[in-house]
Structures are given as C-alpha cells and as structure tokens.
Amino acid sequence: MSALFPTDPTDAASLDRLRGRLADDAAREGLLDVAYRQVDSPVGPLLLATTPRGLVRVAYSFEDLDGVVEDLAQRLSPRVLHAPARLDDAARQLEEYFSRARTRFDLAVDLTLSRGFRRTVLEYLRTIGYGETESYAEVAGHVGNPGAVRAVGSACATNPLPIVVPCHRVLRSDGTLGGYLGGLPAKELLLSLERAA
Incomplete structure (x- = not known):
C-alpha cells in the first residue's frame, strides 16, 4: 500500500x-x-x-x-x-x-451564489417557521411579485443552502410536494421530521 x-x-x-x-x-x-x-x-x-x-x-x-x-x-x-x-x-x-433538538438554525449565511429575485426568495424562505409550509404562490405574493410562481420554484430548485434555507417548506397550492433539489424522498423526510416535533 x-x-x-x-x-x-x-x-x-x-x-x-x-x-x-x-x-x-x-x-x-x-x-x-x-x-x-x-x-x-x-x-x-x-x-x-x-x-x-x-x-x-x-x-x-x-x-x-x-x-x-x-x-x-x-x-x-x-x-x-x-x-x-x-x-x-x-x-x-x-x-x-x-435529532429534533433544534427548530431554527443560528448560522450566518452567505447568499453570494444567488442573485436578484432568487436571492430575495431565499431571504424570505428563512422566515418560514419550523413545521410550517407555504405555497409557491404565497411565497411569490410575500416577495411582492404574485405572478412569479414559476420563478419562486426556480429559486427553490437552485437554492445553494437546502435545509438551512428551508425550501422544503414550499409546496404546490393543492398541498402536494412539488419538486425538491434533494429529491422528493428527502423533502418528505424533512417535512415529516418537522411535523413529528
């Protein structure tokens, strides 16, 4: 060797x-x-x-x-x-x-890898509480661009900080999961972990 x-x-x-x-x-x-x-x-x-x-x-x-x-x-x-x-x-x-001992991350984040509207969406996602969910349409409305539902989806799909910036908490308007960078099994696991707490 x-x-x-x-x-x-x-x-x-x-x-x-x-x-x-x-x-x-x-x-x-x-x-x-x-x-x-x-x-x-x-x-x-x-x-x-x-x-x-x-x-x-x-x-x-x-x-x-x-x-x-x-x-x-x-x-x-x-x-x-x-x-x-x-x-x-x-x-x-x-x-x-x-391990369900933490419901909020207390970390400085560097959003350099996201710009413009995507960055605005990521900054907003950090305000969605543990165990809560919002629809892509609700997020679009909260960031001041109600017609930008697809752009919100794109921001979530390119999130450089999944889990810490909780894009897994964003669902379709009908309550179904939508997509997720880490795959739907990971999104389901994260949501069920937060619901169980």
Missing part, C-alpha cells in the same frame, strides 16, 4: 492533524476563502462549505460533491480547502436539527 494512502489509524490521525494545521495556517495567512467538509445525515451525505461571511453551500451527495467543490473554486475563489473544524458549528446544528 502506498504511503500516500495510509491504512494504519495512527497514520490517518497524523494526516488529519496535518490537514488541520494546513487549514489553520492558511486561515491565519488569509489564504482560505472557502472551507468545506462532509457530514452524514438521514438524507445522505451532505457537503458543507463556508466563507468568512457564513455558510455558503449545502450539497446533496448526488450533486457530485467533487463537482460542487470545483464549482465553488470557479465561482467564489480558488482558495478552497478541506477544513472540517471551520464547519463544526454548522455540522452540530444540522445534527441537532435531525
């Missing part, structure tokens, strides 16, 4: 310490613009990414997590580093959410 891919747990621990030191050094020198890590969840592995402004991305595993990191490097900064400790608070809050 190559020394680059340690199988001995002590080597893995050394590698983790080295990565941590690298992340700390990069941050101290102002060379870390985007930090990321992966966490497990009831809806599958999630990639979390943050900038100095706040959480910028939550990605489902089917989105091709390597591709998501590459996209962040292209759209935000090439100074991207696997730095799990920078996302400890976000990981903890997600774990608390999934």
Whole structure:
C-alpha cells in the first residue's frame, strides 16, 4: 500500500492533524476563502462549505460533491480547502436539527451564489417557521411579485443552502410536494421530521 494512502489509524490521525494545521495556517495567512467538509445525515451525505461571511453551500451527495467543490473554486475563489473544524458549528446544528433538538438554525449565511429575485426568495424562505409550509404562490405574493410562481420554484430548485434555507417548506397550492433539489424522498423526510416535533 502506498504511503500516500495510509491504512494504519495512527497514520490517518497524523494526516488529519496535518490537514488541520494546513487549514489553520492558511486561515491565519488569509489564504482560505472557502472551507468545506462532509457530514452524514438521514438524507445522505451532505457537503458543507463556508466563507468568512457564513455558510455558503449545502450539497446533496448526488450533486457530485467533487463537482460542487470545483464549482465553488470557479465561482467564489480558488482558495478552497478541506477544513472540517471551520464547519463544526454548522455540522452540530444540522445534527441537532435531525435529532429534533433544534427548530431554527443560528448560522450566518452567505447568499453570494444567488442573485436578484432568487436571492430575495431565499431571504424570505428563512422566515418560514419550523413545521410550517407555504405555497409557491404565497411565497411569490410575500416577495411582492404574485405572478412569479414559476420563478419562486426556480429559486427553490437552485437554492445553494437546502435545509438551512428551508425550501422544503414550499409546496404546490393543492398541498402536494412539488419538486425538491434533494429529491422528493428527502423533502418528505424533512417535512415529516418537522411535523413529528
């Protein structure tokens, strides 16, 4: 086995310490613009990414997590580093959410990846309470553009921060689920988790 891919747990621990030191050094020198890590969840592995402004991305595993990191490097900064400790608070809050110990995220968010009307919709979605739902039409009305139902759907479909910015709480006017970036099983799970609390 190559020394680059340690199988001995002590080597893995050394590698983790080295990565941590690298992340700390990069941050101290102002060379870390985007930090990321992966966490497990009831809806599958999630990639979390943050900038100095706040959480910028939550990605489902089917989105091709390597591709998501590459996209962040292209759209935000090439100074991207696997730095799990920078996302400890976000990981903890997600774990608390999934265990029904948290009903509201207390995280700074960075909505840089959304602009214009989409960003307006995402800002509004953060006001929809835990266990509550609204229709796409209601959201369109609340953001001042009642005719923009499809645009609201598009904003939800491209939400860079699913779960934290709760687009899963937006349904069709007839009460059916509509679409969801993470897939309908994930949307159903999130809604049932919140109803059960």
